[in-house]
Amino acid sequence: MAPIATDDQITTDCRWCNNNMSYNDPASQYQTLKIIQNTVRVPASLYMNDLAALTVYQKPGKYGVNWNQMSDRRVRHVQPTTVAGGSFYHASSTRGTITRCRPGAGCPGGSGVDIKHNSYDRYLNRIKGKGPARRGVIPPDFGKPIVFNTAFPIYGGKTTKTSIVSGGGYQGDCICGDQNDAIYDTLADPQRFQYYYEFDVGTYVYATNADGYYVKALVLEKMGTNYIVQYDDGTVAEKNISELLIYYPCNSETC
Numbered sequence: 474m475a476p477i478a479t480d481d482q483i484t485t486d487c488r489w490c491n492n493n494m495s496y497n498d499p500a501s502q503y504q505t506l507k508i509i510q511n512t513v514r515v516p517a518s519l520y521m522n523d524l525a526a527l528t529v530y531q532k533p534g535k536y537g538v539n540w541n542q543m544s545d546r547r548v549r550h551v552q553p554t555t556v557a558g559g560s561f562y563h564a565s566s567t568r569g570t571i572t573r574c575r576p577g578a579g580c581p582g583g584s585g586v587d588i589k590h591n592s593y594d595r596y597l598n599r600i601k602g603k604g605p606a607r608r609g610v611i612p613p614d615f616g617k618p619i620v621f622n623t624a625f626p627i628y629g630g631k632t633t634k635t636s637i638v639s640g641g642g643y644q645g646d647c648i649c650g651d652q653n654d655a656i657y658d659t660l661a662d663p664q665r666f667q668y669y670y671e672f673d674v675g676t677y678v679y680a681t682n683a684d685g686y687y688v689k690a691l692v693l694e695k696m697g698t699n700y701i702v703q704y705d706d707g708t709v710a711e712k713n714i715s716e717l718l719i720y721y722p723c724n725s726e727t728c
Contacts, residue, residue: 499616502630503656512635523606523637529595530602543591545599549584609634615655670719672700679718680710687718 507513531547533539540549612632619627672678672692680690680702690712694701698714 499655500657502616503635506631506633507635509629509631510635512637515637520637523601526598526601526606527638528602529598539599543596545595545602551584606636606638607634608636608639611653611655613655670717671714672717677720678702679720680704680712681716682710689720 504513529545531539531545534547539545539547610633615632619630619632621627672695674692674695676692678690678692678700679687680700682688682704688704690702690704690710692700693703693709696711700712700714700717701709702712702717703709
């Protein structure tokens with residue numbers, strides 16, 4: 474959508490833009506669906522809660538389960554053994570000490586330390602990241618009219634589950650379908666953008682100048698779909714009808 478600018482304000486040339494929630498294009502249907510399911514306009518704490526679950530979740534391995542049911546990792550975490558023995562420049566550090574072991578100068582080594590404290594938060598994040606915090610699969614016919622079936626009734630267009638955290642980057646390894654284009658599709662009739670106004674000689678219009686801005690101009694001559702216009706600075710140019718807009722006198726203090 475190309476920007477349109479006058480001398481002191483910038484607007485857009487969007488016609489038939491969807492400014493309400495009663496429109497029926499797929500993008501509006503999906504947004505309405507998110508409002509119904511309370512996955513938008515939520516507190517930041519709920520967003521961060523779901524984001525944490527989707528971030529740490531890992532798809533289970535070969536057998537469909539993690540190495541331990543209290544862990545959120547696919548395989549056990551391995552921590553190498555660090556021997557306290559001093560650094561090469563003969564000083565103590567968090568990796569080693571000169572004469573003896575000190576807190577922070579070593580580690581126990583081994584595997585499975587990610588469940589050492591049996592964290593319920595890890596377990597809960599794994600459960601939430603597996604399904605509840607994820608978006609459902611977008612049907613291939615999303616946004617199209619639904620034929621009512623008494624055996625499998627669908628009310629209110631609720632055809633899929635939405636999520637608070639959107640975007641494929643936070644869906645992990647979940648196969649949620651590749652129909653993202655469907656939920657952002659807007660129905661626009663190409664003919665809508667082919668309508669232009671005709672102007673009489675002697676009327677003022679908005680015409681694009683050399684910088685691409687719409688400024689006030691006077692119609693001097695009409696030649697089919699082209700117009701000869703004169704700008705306020707006296708310059709004259711030939712413009713196509715698609716480059717002209719209706720002129721509305723605007724007070725810069727109120728517009």
